[in-house]
Amino acid sequence: MKRLLSLLFIIPAVYSCSIAQDTQQKYADLITVESSKKHLTTLSSVEFEGRGTGQKGGRKAAEYIAAEYKSYGLTAPVNGSYYQPVALQQVAYQVEHFNIDGETWINGKDFYVQGDHDFQDFAAGEIIFVGYGIQHANYDELKGIDVKGKVVLLINEGEPTDESKKSHITKESYQSEWSSSRFKRIQELTKLQPAAIFSTSSQVAEMLSRMKGRLTGGRVMLGNGDNTNRNITQAIPVINISLATANKLLAKANTSIDKFKEETNKSFKPTTQQISVPFAASMGVKVEKLNDPNVLGLLEGTDLKEEIIVISGHYDHDGILPDGTIFPGADDNGSGTVGVLELARAFSQAKKEGKGPRRSILFIGLAAEEKGLLGSKYYTENPIFPLANTVACLNLDMIGRIDDKHLGGNHNYIHAIGTDKLSSELKQITEAANRAHTQMEIDFTYDDPKDPMRLYYRSDHYNFALNGIPSAFFFSGLHPDYHTPNDTVDKIDFPMMVKREKLIFHITWEIAHRAQRLALDNNKE
Template structure:
């Protein structure tokens, strides 16, 4: 408690000294709810078409954000003022439905009718042994080496198949696992259609460099690296009961009996051999982060990164997912904080460190924009001192009676001083209820927005968030439901916190 009091006094003195010279607290009070509202209405308008990554609406939003940065007097992240220096262009890859071929003892099965198979890399193998495990009790495969073999097991639920398949892969080193549900012959069609739909939605940065959206060079431990490579070389998928019955030369009713506790013996002594081909293909699309800077002075090569994702989930037919709260709200807050910080600098505020304002795309596709920003070393990791990330402001969840609050995640993690700094500033202004109830490193929300890309590189971060609500990822997430004065208050806190972090020794 004593340490906290001393820190609080220091931070208050720091802010008060700045305020006496430059009216920084007044600058924060002058953050405009009207500007934020105008930005949200523009970003969440029908012409933006839900801002889906790599689609026209997202690109319209990118141009709008660039124009706001430019108009405010910020320079591009390449420390230049030409329009291209504000856009960080990169490619994303969408996986098409893989081409499949599978033969068992020379008899060809029909892809996406008899079976499906998925994996991260293309694959071809001839004469692999196919091992039948029945209902796959642990005793049937634990401590067995099934390297360079394929495995087939029965399950009462195909949706549980992938978890069991992964356990078999990890314990036996097999290459391929098929799972079959003989109790519900129609379930496989639903599962395979869902898989095909997932292929078209899944996007990654690069099929070779980031096949699992994990940077290879972050896997420093040999055990982690080997496990990662193992995952890239394994394949699994559902197979129909009709196909399995033919393969094993039994009847479907025998498979059902096996599930119900009456296993059968395979009468055929002939070894089961499979030939398999899986061919992955990707469609390449271009997209862009929008990044602007306010240079610092004596520590200008050190950076405080303020961020928000501006993409959303696009359209479904003629229905637009406007994404006003998720995350036009955070993007609008980012823009307004950038405007006011630039005005403060123009009025004479000295900043030791530089500010980077990053509007990320691809968050809804797996944090792709922030991942690219961090992993491509846009700025050296050691030079990024803190990330302040803003996502979903201005709508309250059912845990609070009003919007005079904000959740903060990350303040207690990599740099615990962030909580002391935030608390001290907030006690002076804007006096919000700071809710740390989600502020644990294992909370799923901590990895659910763009701060996670920074945290993976041990860069301290705070995630500002007002919680989930019933309009989340629905067409009803519209600008008229947002409290803009509430966003203004959180923006003021971010504004003052950013200045304190920029000028710390």
């Protein structure tokens, strides 16, 4: 009779557990290859131009995410908006006009500038050629010459030598420090306060070839576009030109680099020359205010709704270059963005059918991750919901490919990074959810604090972890198309991407429904 009574108690419990598992699986199965592929094909399309920070494609991506949140019925939690504008500033060196002797030159093609000065106009009727620009007791090319406020040209390599290649400066068989230290020449010359420096060397042509007319968009950082507190590190612009271009300028003074070297090696006498060419330019650092938003959608919980689970993924990538080159970022991080949307849709449907989570879930498409985890840093410094009530952050960043490590072997895997750094329970839940539902290899390699990639510190979950929130980064690994224009949607393994999305769904379901929030019982590096 006792055994019979025990069975009568056990059978309903098992049946109830089975029903719960069936319900959970029902909503996980709303995440499909078809829906994931549709989202990712759109987000990585030419129309979205690589979703660059401060670019049209980035704005389109944010609008797309917000529209999807609205269609799922998620609450707009930022004073009735889905957008949390992130206070960003772009600090970029810009050349708006550059003219030599009536000819317009293009930055990145004909020259490249190194400088950190405020935007300003430059004008001169001549350029002073100062040879090697060497200032040494035995050979001083700037002695007695006033270059303050003037434009100068120097050969930023080599030094005068005799026929046996001995240095005229040191009188030794090896070259002096002036020959090897291009930085020293510039540094010493700037002390004389010229207005601008033209610098030529054999390396410039190669650098310009590598640039292929492309220049970076400068630095993006948190800030309000205020230029007043910027620390200027290089107030005098250094305009790098090739030897061929320098010779065109020197031809105006009936000389050339080779002719100068030949004469100097014979005479060992510093010489300077005035090159009568008009120069006019407008260039310098401009600080532009950006407001790329984090995109937030809230699914309110039931009896534990004050506690928040964050599901995050950055939507930005490298955008479009001035020459039209697009970085689609299908894996990085179109795949993670799609994962956030798919989980949001599945959980929203569960709530509509009366099976919503006990805890609230905040879905965030994060801005400016590629610029230094800036969107997540801004959110954790300006949280919409108290960080003390945020019980976990599950971050999806690149979940759509097969990495180099697994390419020739098991494709049924996911990297889980940081699951036990703060809470042993998060790792336990991850492993249990995988055993019950997805049966993948969970690779914890990157949890090793000695791993040279240090990936735990390189995605948005880390800013939540810094605030004591158990956080994990789900990742499919690096591949040769990482941060190249070849990160395209046709290379995504959608069945595996969906399997990874489902694992994170099941982990979230468990955290959202359990009685207690995750224990903070670890403090691992």
